[in-house]
Amino acid sequence: MFAHLARHRELQYNLIRSHAAGVGTPLSPEKTRMLLALRINVLAKGHSGISLNALNTLIAAFNASCLSMVPEQGSVGASGDLAPLAHLALGLLGEGEMWSPKTGWENANKVLEAHGLKPLKLSAKEGIALINGTQLITSLGAEAVERAYIIALQADVVAALTLEVLKGTSRAFDSDVQLIRPHKGQIEVARRLRALLHSEMYPSQIAESHRFCNRVQDAYTLRCCPQVHGIVHDTIDFVEGVITVEINSGTDNPIVFAERGEIISAGNFHGEYPAKALDYLAVGVHELASMSERRIERLVNPALSELPAFLVKDGGLNSGFMLAHCTAAALAIELLAACQAIEFLRPLKTTVPLEEVYNVVRNSIRLRKKTAALKEVYNVVRNSIR
Template structure:
């Protein structure tokens, strides 16, 4: 009974986690306990697995952790439902009394044994579960940002010269090389010629603005940032993070600090700062699309500009989201407030780092959705010229759910539809077969990218 007080006297505030996020939280908690360092019984672990398999999920508010002795408050709420107290959700019952939900699935509330009260509430699983989602969504949007940027470059009649292999081999950051490869596989080449590119091949423009010319350098470091954070979060997901830890082989129970959330907190602050740059550069590309001074396209990408606003307010929305992200990118992990009578005197604030990283990623998705809409609208004004086969397919994908703009209409539903395409990775899935075809036919492009130029070398390069 005394041990169960650890669950009852911890409290959070705010809206509950979504069902999907609570399920992820429970999965990670089970994974940690299954490692055998937490001192929990097999009976308790099996009961948690049965609850997970039945999707019996506790009511866990999203706010209230400082990431000190782990995510004490939210994990306490997670355990409370499993004990048959508070509220719980399942597909069968919806939200209801926890004991009733468990009994409806033939499950018994947990009866805590020695050490189990602490074991169930100690750890970084809230930070890590939300962080894992942020990483996965960041990986997805970063790939699709390259595709959308390629569409914009075509719509603005930019050059592909800045993406030549030799440039990126001379500064061989992995992400930069990867993004340049993707752009080469999507834009005008021997494999996928572009009528748009051919139409301005002899123009007098020497080079493009940074938002087009420097896509590999800016998008590339985002890719490398996400890769670093992915490694940290993957390690954290598969680590014993509660306290004290039980080492059976040494017959020792040792108090330590694996619960401290600094690793995922710092990494997720870094993720937010990194992935935000995709929105920042995207918004500048949107500006070039809607501004006839830079684009040679109709103002705000609509006919009869005096009667229609076109993409003017959509650009304002993108600018607003980028501005919000600038505030959200202030690192939460640089803050610390002493808690628990100065025993927990340095904390990570990792819960907030995870939640705002997710918010930043969602804003990035929405800004890129607006760029996708604007780039495809711009291509309408270049007809009958066509872009490359993969980019034409992306244009067709968008047009399967959103018609071109000929006069003003409610745009929020269009942005939402484009955002859904990005969240479902449909933009990426559309171009993947074409990128594989390019890779097969231009094998030397991929092989060369892994090499590094030396001053004495004069490489023979494929002209793209």
Template sequence: MQDYIVLDGHNLSTNEVMDLGRGIYKIKVCGDALTRVAKARDLIEQKLKEGKVAYGINTGFGKFANVVIPTEELTVLQENLIRSHSAGVGDPLAPDQVRRFMALRINVLSKGHSGISVKVLQQFVDAFNANCLPWVPEKGTVGASGDLAPLSHMALGLMGEGKMWSPETGWENSKKVLDMHNLTPIKLGPKEGLALINGTQLITALGVEALERSTIAADTATAIAAMSFEGLKGTTRAFDEDIHKARPHAGQIKVAKHLRLLLHSETNRSEISENSKPRVQDSYTLRCVPQVHGIVYDTIDFVRNILTVEVNSGTDNPMVFADRQEIISGGNFHGEYPAKALDYLAIGIHEIANMSERRIERLINPAYSELPAFLVTEGGLNSGMMMAHVTAAALVSENKVLCHPSSVDSITTSAGTEDHVSMGGWCARKALKVVEHVEQVLAIELISACLAVEYHRPLKTTEPLEKVLALVRSTVDPWPKDRYLAPDIEEVTKLIREGKIWKIMKPYIEETRVNGLNTASHLNGNQHGETLIR
């Protein structure tokens, strides 16, 4: 039996959004939220009975806001809004992305500021729970009055028009898919079309995915950097606790601590380090990992705060305030908050790949590494990691273009009514592309770093890094001579993206209380472990 996440419009986390996208949970709307929704709908009906004029309820939209629509045409008004605004282009969102998109809209509607009816909200929930997912093209939003085109495509499918996907049917006519699942197409009353399409849920849904994948990539990058560090026989002196206390950025302290726990220490020995000549200092891409990776952690924390607020925000226009008996036009639909945050996320997470590519260069270049050129024997006959590094360089170069902020742009739309827009949809899509490239570059570094460590055999690295190497080797064979490399990169990328590298590393860096001291959980009660900084 499938479990439920109960939505109330206030407490949905970014992790839960990801789980809803994976289809792990169904949705219920809590009773208090349904009461708020019903009260807001009652106010809409009351205003109509009183003959009051309100934007989007009995007027046109955008430039047509001053055109009052006759009562008998109000349903047509809402249906026309959905059809005309379903003007997106491009490939459809993947099913997991549509599930997140729908879940976020349901959460916003549950706040009770949209004016939707309980019936239509429940139909929305029923479609989600039946895995009936409308066709939503990825392009066509400027993040002005929210993600109007993508949200319209979603609503169109629920109306039984356009295309829809389900596991049983694949892509099919929406009405047919709804019928197969015993679902009735929604019938829009006054304001209900507008209630379904004002908001930043596409930006936020894709942004949450970029955020959570960035989090895994950043955590994994520390283990990969540690593996490269071992392959290059670096010195751990740069990660001394007092150095980082002197510049106490939270992310920097966290990364330095993780490196101390993964690399050679009295409690976690590395034969490679014990048999290496001591160095005064290493290159920046080894020595400055805490400083550079650290700001990525702090960036992720900043973006998570913004997106968590956005996930649980009312983004409609007009806003319905049943307790005040008022309907007020505002600008909560504007996508600037998530747009700016996602531009920042792309810039931050890219630096992981920037550092990673430089470490790959050090691993494959014998002038730096004291290892075989391109990490292969019989060089010349074999090219080893030569072209894999070229691929990493190409991905990093693409990221440098993708990291140009989109949210600094604005093109006036809707005949001058929407005269400043966020371009948040593109901010979110390119942030996802940047993260994808980071994952791929890290995969190339991890393959290279494992080869480098193996060149030091029979010497072993630390226990956690040996376990990471063993996981890689369970998927990708060693490299005694050239072979088809692309599948190896793809498989290791999956290990990174699915959090499997992080899962191995995590127990070694989590803290437990042992006789009043903070230690790493892998010390198994050893009281002589390093005292950690929170």
């Protein structure tokens, strides 16, 4: 690279063109607009070594909704979002495709021209400044946090409705119960459930109808909503904090400290913080889905709900909500697979020796009709490893 410093301007364009190697479905205009907004925010912090003219070009494109075609796949996070951000910059150079409300998808140069804008002209450092950072992870993460908040609030409402239908009790949501285990999310969810059920001031007719029943306590999926939903709310709050810091951070490399007259190569481009936080968010959202699926099973199971099977009269002739529960179960399993980062339809194979161990265990362990010690299983696995 140092042999070509005299051609630094050409290098900036080459960096963007060579790194624009993403594949897959293009991001929607809304997601691309978020991505561009966050990139502008990072560059405006003054640690990227980009000119004011270049920054103003990005702002003008944002205001006109001139949005580059950005494929959704190609980022691994460890080096930031190089490929997606390169595609974002490519359109601003007048190359590739862009979208705007006025033109739809069109040649980038024509889209810019239709809005009276000129392609971005790059100087030294500006190529890498445009493509180095975590803004794709962060923008999609911010959307995920917002959607998770909505889902979590809806889950609380659905849980309250289900409790009523299944003739559950709100006693487990008593405020003093929560105060002796004072997690923020648990307290808030219990308070929300009490408010929805009006259990203290305005108990419902359904609640009154079984006030003196002989049931000691409800199933976990009803009784433990404050604890399970509560930690999900706390998880979302935690992830929001990480994403908020990331949105407002300098994530370029190298980093320019103009006031010190120094340029430092460092690792702020690494996507570990938002990636790990979003993995945590995925686990939390799955917990809501898992609880919801189990409550649906109780609703359609007459042995548990005291309601008609699958919530329909004339069972057999009518299937009712049978397949609705099947769909819920399928989605819950798919979410579980997604938050473990494994293939849903066919788990990825491991190494040949481990696959052989797996097959030996599967062929050697007999199906059991009743509970038994697991020593035989352990012995087969141990001998296979030897």
